[in-house]
Amino acid sequence: MTATITEPRAGARPAPVMHGYRFELVKLLSQWRIRLLLLACWIAPAAFVAAVSLQTSLPADTVFGRWMNATGWAGSLVVLDFSCTWALPLLTSLVAGDVFAIEDRLGTWRHLMVAVRSPRRIFVAKTLASLTVILLLVAGLTASGIAGGLAAVGNHPLIGMDGHSLAPADAAGTVLLAWACALAPTLTFAAVGLLGSVLLGRSPMGLLLPALLAFVLQLAQLLPLPVAVQLALPSHAFLAWRGLFTSPAQTGPILIGLAVSLVWAILATVLAYRLFLRRDFTNLAYDGSGRRILVAAVLPLVAVVALSVGVIAGATPATGSGIEQSKLQNSLATAFAHLYRLQTQELNRPDVTEAQLQATASCDKGDSRVLDEGPGNDWRCVVSWHLPGTTAVGNAIYQLDVTADGRYVADGDGPKEVNGYFQVRTPIGDAPNPLWQFDGNVDLLASTSKE
Amino acid sequence: MDTSPAVRGRGITKSFGDVVALNGIDLDVGSGQVHGLVGPNGAGKTTLLGLLLGLAVADSGSLEILGTTVGRTLAVPEGVAGFVDGPGLYPSLTARQNLTALASLRRYDAGGTGNVDDALEQVGLTDVADDRVRGFSLGMRQRLGLAAALLTKPRLLVLDEPSNGLDPAGKHHVHRVITELAAGGTAVVLSSHRMDDLAALCSEVTILATGRIVFSGPLSKLAAESGELDYRLVTSDPATAHRLASETPDLRVVPGRDSGQGPGADVVVRGPVPALDELVVRLVQAGVALRELGPVVPPLEAAFLALTGTGTVLAQTDQEDQR
Structure with a gap:
């Protein structure tokens, strides 16, 4: 029989939430695992960014990786991108995924219940304490990455995802905003961790649940899913922050990503709370139950995905994969024009404006039998621009590898003087060629294209 | 208080x-x-x-x-x-x-x-x-x-x-x-x-x-509540002690029990306390030195075993072990 724990009406007063919170925090911070994580999060990014920024070979497969030796702000974004893929889900696994389960392993539930005398307050205290530790970890990743980059490379302008330059002050603000955006899906994984911890008791599956969810979502994000489904995934905000680094910012996917993440975070926390209050604390061998997991946790979360897909599909103009020929052409031409100006500055030529360049792009996917839309590495584009002061039109070829999340890598295919070689000869020596390879980001939600 | x-x-x-x-x-x-x-x-x-x-x-x-x-x-x-x-x-x-x-x-x-x-x-x-x-x-x-x-x-x-x-x-x-x-x-x-x-x-x-x-x-x-207890006697002459215990009214010798000091080194008897007193008198009269006399299982434990029914199970297990 399940003994439902309910709030006492008479008898001893429950412990104050703040006392419980302090106790939970002390318990968490006394674990060597948490201490090690904190140390790693506050030191490792700085060391990594400082070391990598000074190398000649940069992590170009990560967004902003190719700019790491140009500005200190890029390093923090590389750390952010890596954290969104692995670090944040794992950190939430180790903190939130264990905060309830540890009482099962130690057999201390009865002691805690007698001491606090309110399961509600225990839940609140544990949730707040694990949230505090997670925020400390994220703050460490943020501060450490920024500090390492600024110390090793310096406070220089950052080149955005569309090639435009962000002044150091703007870069600082946008980098912090990007980290703040990543907090929402972090909260989602933390809430799922709480749910797993409550649901599965001593079972290690509880600890692994956020990491498992992250793995499944990453697999899903690799698939050419309809844009409404992609945006409805709780991890989309882990990618959507890249839209902050375009001008204008791609706010649609960011706001939707944040909203979806927060809905997940709230729902998972509420589910965990309800399950916790109904738990039988007299059963020391509690390991959860299959049917209960399915009914109480999996089904509501699947339902919220279905609901999100419906709402996004109905409320936004998004169709198909969101990656259309016209959007891609527009994005590539814009990025090319911005980076062309950068190359002009490097070569010490007279400055030109994007308007003077009138850059356009013409893209084709695969051969004529393939529809010109969707992700793939078979996009081939020709960028055309007007050379200032002349009537001549320049052409440059790019091979594009476009992923389902809207990110693409443009690989210059010539001419050599423009985008065919990784370096350009400047008056002060060879320098990286900004037009050779660059990252871009297609706004998956944009409904109309500008040719 | x-x-x-x-x-x-x-x-x-x-x-x-x-x-x-x-x-x-x-x-x-x-x-x-x-x-x-x-x-x-x-x-x-x-x-x-x-x-x-x-x-x-x-x-x-x-x-x-x-x-x-x-x-x-x-x-x-x-x-x-x-x-x-x-x-x-x-x-x-x-x-x-x-x-x-x-x-x-x-x-x-x-x-x-x-x-x-x-x-x-x-x-x-x-x-x-x-x-x-x-x-x-x-x-x-x-x-x-x-x-x-x-x-x-x-x-x-x-x-x-x-x-x-x-x-x-x-x-x-x-x-x-x-x-x-x-x-x-x-x-x-x-x-x-x-x-x-x-x-x-x-x-x-x-x-x-x-x-x-x-x-x-x-x-x-x-x-x-313990009822009749088993008592262990360690004497200078186990054979005589065994015979005297058998002859004492209301007292029974429990077969097959020993204290681990070797077969025949002691005698285990069951009965009320007055019968036990009588056995002690007879041992002294027969010139047998009594070196140790005490319950095999303490009274509280015996009562516990008797009341919870686990004593019977233990006794049966004991007997099976003896076989």
Whole structure:
């Protein structure tokens, strides 16, 4: 029989939430695992960014990786991108995924219940304490990455995802905003961790649940899913922050990503709370139950995905994969024009404006039998621009590898003087060629294209 | 001493699914009384202790603790402390941190660290107060659990196997603390499988078997429930002793039992105490020196075995082993 724990009406007063919170925090911070994580999060990014920024070979497969030796702000974004893929889900696994389960392993539930005398307050205290530790970890990743980059490379302008330059002050603000955006899906994984911890008791599956969810979502994000489904995934905000680094910012996917993440975070926390209050604390061998997991946790979360897909599909103009020929052409031409100006500055030529360049792009996917839309590495584009002061039109070829999340890598295919070689000869020596390879980001939600 | 009831339970029933853990239990524990709770595994002791701590509520019946009727989970009044299934301790914290946290949760930290230090001193753990509990032995954990209970200055102390894993010194500490608490008016309910603990500490005991009370009352009354006991005689002449025991009225020689000192080194007899007295007289008259005479199983243990029915099972197992 399940003994439902309910709030006492008479008898001893429950412990104050703040006392419980302090106790939970002390318990968490006394674990060597948490201490090690904190140390790693506050030191490792700085060391990594400082070391990598000074190398000649940069992590170009990560967004902003190719700019790491140009500005200190890029390093923090590389750390952010890596954290969104692995670090944040794992950190939430180790903190939130264990905060309830540890009482099962130690057999201390009865002691805690007698001491606090309110399961509600225990839940609140544990949730707040694990949230505090997670925020400390994220703050460490943020501060450490920024500090390492600024110390090793310096406070220089950052080149955005569309090639435009962000002044150091703007870069600082946008980098912090990007980290703040990543907090929402972090909260989602933390809430799922709480749910797993409550649901599965001593079972290690509880600890692994956020990491498992992250793995499944990453697999899903690799698939050419309809844009409404992609945006409805709780991890989309882990990618959507890249839209902050375009001008204008791609706010649609960011706001939707944040909203979806927060809905997940709230729902998972509420589910965990309800399950916790109904738990039988007299059963020391509690390991959860299959049917209960399915009914109480999996089904509501699947339902919220279905609901999100419906709402996004109905409320936004998004169709198909969101990656259309016209959007891609527009994005590539814009990025090319911005980076062309950068190359002009490097070569010490007279400055030109994007308007003077009138850059356009013409893209084709695969051969004529393939529809010109969707992700793939078979996009081939020709960028055309007007050379200032002349009537001549320049052409440059790019091979594009476009992923389902809207990110693409443009690989210059010539001419050599423009985008065919990784370096350009400047008056002060060879320098990286900004037009050779660059990252871009297609706004998956944009409904109309500008040719 | 205040003898008003700290615990008054009537007709307490508690089931877990189809399993009836407690079936119509009546329990009275007076203030200042140490009440023992014994029974075989699965008898319902832990369930009953859990009810006293407020971890669960009875399905039916009434339970009054320290004058307050308990009808809801975690609704036991202030002044109830203790543990079931071992003390709840956090191994990554030191002994002092464990107690300080508890004091803070139960709002007993007004006295600063003094309360914690006092509690640690009472159980003899002052020297290891700043050591992590991870390195503590079972006995030290038991003592720290007791210190945690003392911290709340309990009027009802509920302890589950408090002597588990204790060395003689630790046991002495724990016994002294419990005795002092009882002398100060605290009611103590403790479960134990060790009859020597019960004999040393308890004024009354309740024996549970399959969720029912099979005995409740003073220890002296329990000893009388043991019925005929087996006694072991070690003499200078086992053969003569065996013959005399066989000839003594109301006394039977229990075949096939020895003390491990070799076959025939002693004699085990069963019968009432007067018959045993008669045997001693006959041994002396026959010039047989009596070196040792005592019950094979202590009276309390024998009573427990007899009342819970486990004695029969043990005897049968014993006989099968002999074969």
